[in-house]
Amino acid sequence: MAQADRRERANNPARVAVTAAGVVSPLGFGLAETLESLRSARDCVTPVMRFSVTQCRSKTAGQVSDLRLLASHAQIPRSGRLHRASHMMIQALQELVTQQPEFEPELTVVGTTSGGMSYGERYYRSLSGAGDMRHAPTWIANYPAQKPVIDAQTVFGISAPCHVIANACASGTNAVGHAFECVRSGRYQRVLAGGYDALAEMVFVGFDSLQASTPEKCRPFDRHRSGMVLGEGAAVLALENLDLARERGALVLAEVIGYGISTDNFHITQPEPSGIGARQAMERALESAHISAATVDYINAHGTATIFNDATEGKAISALFNGVPVSSTKSMMGHSLGAAGAIEAVVCLLALQHQFLPANINFTAPDDEVDLNIVANEARPAAVSMALSNSFGFGGTNASLLMRKLEA
Amino acid sequence: MSLAIAGMGWVTPLGNGVDSVWERLLQGDEASATTISEQFADRVYSVFRVPESALKGISHPRLRRASAISRFATAAGLHALESAGLKLESQNAERIALIFAISNGGVTYTKRFYHEIVGTGAQAASPLLFPETVFNAPASHLAAILGVTGATYTLVGDGAVGLAAITMAEELMANEALDYCLVVGTEEIDWLLCDAYRRWRLLRMAPPIEPFNKQNRGMILSEGAGAIVLARDGFATIERAHPGGHFRRRAEAEKILKRILCDLGQMEVDFVISSANGTFVDQAESQALQEIVPNALVYTVKPALGESVGAAGLWQIILAAQALHSEEVPPVLHVDRSVRLRLSFSRTPIPSARRAIVLSCGLNQQAAGLRLAIQ
Numbered sequence: 001m002a003q004a005d006r007r008e009r010a011n012n013p014a015r016v017a018v019t020a021a022g023v024v025s026p027l028g029f030g031l032a033e034t035l036e037s038l039r040s041a042r043d044c045v046t047p048v049m050r051f052s053v054t055q056c057r058s059k060t061a062g063q064v065s066d067l068r069l070l071a072s073h074a075q076i077p078r079s080g081r082l083h084r085a086s087h088m089m090i091q092a093l094q095e096l097v098t099q100q101p102e103f104e105p106e107l108t109v110v111g112t113t114s115g116g117m118s119y120g121e122r123y124y125r126s127l128s129g130a131g132d133m134r135h136a137p138t139w140i141a142n143y144p145a146q147k148p149v150i151d152a153q154t155v156f157g158i159s160a161p162c163h164v165i166a167n168a169c170a171s172g173t174n175a176v177g178h179a180f181e182c183v184r185s186g187r188y189q190r191v192l193a194g195g196y197d198a199l200a201e202m203v204f205v206g207f208d209s210l211q212a213s214t215p216e217k218c219r220p221f222d223r224h225r226s227g228m229v230l231g232e233g234a235a236v237l238a239l240e241n242l243d244l245a246r247e248r249g250a251l252v253l254a255e256v257i258g259y260g261i262s263t264d265n266f267h268i269t270q271p272e273p274s275g276i277g278a279r280q281a282m283e284r285a286l287e288s289a290h291i292s293a294a295t296v297d298y299i300n301a302h303g304t305a306t307i308f309n310d311a312t313e314g315k316a317i318s319a320l321f322n323g324v325p326v327s328s329t330k331s332m333m334g335h336s337l338g339a340a341g342a343i344e345a346v347v348c349l350l351a352l353q354h355q356f357l358p359a360n361i362n363f364t365a366p367d368d369e370v371d372l373n374i375v376a377n378e379a380r381p382a383a384v385s386m387a388l389s390n391s392f393g394f395g396g397t398n399a400s401l402l403m404r405k406l407e408a
Numbered sequence: 409m410s411l412a413i414a415g416m417g418w419v420t421p422l423g424n425g426v427d428s429v430w431e432r433l434l435q436g437d438e439a440s441a442t443t444i445s446e447q448f449a450d451r452v453y454s455v456f457r458v459p460e461s462a463l464k465g466i467s468h469p470r471l472r473r474a475s476a477i478s479r480f481a482t483a484a485g486l487h488a489l490e491s492a493g494l495k496l497e498s499q500n501a502e503r504i505a506l507i508f509a510i511s512n513g514g515v516t517y518t519k520r521f522y523h524e525i526v527g528t529g530a531q532a533a534s535p536l537l538f539p540e541t542v543f544n545a546p547a548s549h550l551a552a553i554l555g556v557t558g559a560t561y562t563l564v565g566d567g568a569v570g571l572a573a574i575t576m577a578e579e580l581m582a583n584e585a586l587d588y589c590l591v592v593g594t595e596e597i598d599w600l601l602c603d604a605y606r607r608w609r610l611l612r613m614a615p616p617i618e619p620f621n622k623q624n625r626g627m628i629l630s631e632g633a634g635a636i637v638l639a640r641d642g643f644a645t646i647e648r649a650h651p652g653g654h655f656r657r658r659a660e661a662e663k664i665l666k667r668i669l670c671d672l673g674q675m676e677v678d679f680v681i682s683s684a685n686g687t688f689v690d691q692a693e694s695q696a697l698q699e700i701v702p703n704a705l706v707y708t709v710k711p712a713l714g715e716s717v718g719a720a721g722l723w724q725i726i727l728a729a730q731a732l733h734s735e736e737v738p739p740v741l742h743v744d745r746s747v748r749l750r751l752s753f754s755r756t757p758i759p760s761a762r763r764a765i766v767l768s769c770g771l772n773q774q775a776a777g778l779r780l781a782i783q
Contacts, residue, residue, distance in 0.1 A: 121522065127600075133607075140607060141608070144566065154656050161572070161652050163575070166543035167562055174561065206538035210538060264557070265551055395542065
């Protein structure tokens, strides 16, 4: 019976709609500001002031304004105690709930890499330096990775169980992809998906110690690229069974049609040089969507601007796709780690809705080793029906998500 | 959809190996506490550590610099695969998914890494340590050792995260492209964790853990890993994994536990593997159990093995499977006999038991459950 049920579901997978989305990132608060920044190819990377970076090679990051973030949530009980990550999740979820007040998820799947890490840092600094520990219970209570998700759900009366995926930099795409599979399989009708991460000193210094981050501009896929710039933010998407969403008259922003995941096992911090892991993730997303590579109109690349990532991702893309426009929007806002996949899914959503190709800024010259059609420096209008978003992370974890424009 | 348990692996403060740990629990053994200290603090905490001997024979180039959490996970994962008779080859490497349940990750290396930054500055930060601080480092090590090329996920949460991982496995196994899912729950101890839980008034300074006591005297942290291989066929069936939910305040935990028990208790249940650990969890579980499944025998392993947070859910599932399989429940240790629950006060035969509930109430607002059965 179970096997028959499984086969029935597998043979008749549900279609999955995105019916609402919310985002906060260095590009702006909400979809409208994000769209404006993307269209104007704005460089939103700024000097880091949150902690000392004097001993780091890199001194910049994409950052979300605390002033705006906290001012927006002054009315929330104990708002001042919440971690910035909670505020970002609340901000993103608020936008989603405003669009779809009746959206009641049965499950929430969110990606992150560092949870409330900066509270852990404060706790350790105070403890080891015999500092003031009065706020220690608050730091500890707000440190766990699930706390920002629970905080945001609580504010909007959502009580869905939450799964927090920590697959390094692929977490956000994994979260949206897994949520997609949950709805497609018919096990769930409505799943809230997303990702978040807030800038933390330890993570910033960690990437700096690996010499993965750059003291210069972030130039993905450029011949002169020298590394990544970190970022932060949060994004959430409401995924629903398409038929049920239409039945209740919900506005459908886009359709998620495919998801691929792979593990390449090469090295804990470096991708497999041939690009096999990235390629497998993209191939599996295409297989999952039952479409050919030729139908993809835009690729939002992982494109961290590190030597290794861009070389392997570039190889994988050029092996599978023939001249598809590619950009890494991390060039504008930095790499927000666990949030990146969810934010970039929102970027794809906007590209599909508003028919344009987001830019890969700071691009000076193509890399001779990588044959890609880069959307260099300026966004441009284009017919975009199908978009692919890539995210790859430490531990050799790779994920790709396919979305398409849905005609009314 | 129901999944079956095809193999299990267990690394605990009472040693490793499902059968040997189980036998010791049946005999009423408990782990010996050791103390843990920190160079910049006077306070010393009691913990239950995994003995070195439990990791004997576990070696691989990927583990050379890996943290304890990765070693525990690898040992448990390899044992689970072995007990399932499953050997991964390149042709089936895509057909197995790997899901990790963790709570704090590689906290010892994380502390060391940040300690160097605080003490000496960013230039002292070790590029070798940093990758081990990432939550999915243990999963990536095991994936590399096994050669898993398909889905690998790390879920982060509290004591209920192990059951969340089972829910996720159910979702993944809905896809016929997968034959197996290896689910691993793992945790390592550090002084920092003890200190954090103490400040949160959840920790006891020395054993024992006294479950279901009217006074919540606190828990003792432990470490280790539990792993199960899920397949379409096996010796025990997970009839239903309940994703549970979250509670905003501790006082609300009871309500969600009742809902979980109501949903899972629709079929006759013989016993419950509780997550009672000497904290607020006990009162919530006790009330829910008394009201919803008053006739079920109740067991908690935490007085014997400690609170292993990220590994705890998998440990509970292993216990439930072992109890169903061997038709016995070990004695609950250090429990007050006046507790109004049908507790397993001594080694208790359960010859006709067919169904068990695993109930997990985490310390950080999450709760979940599942129902396990044998034919």
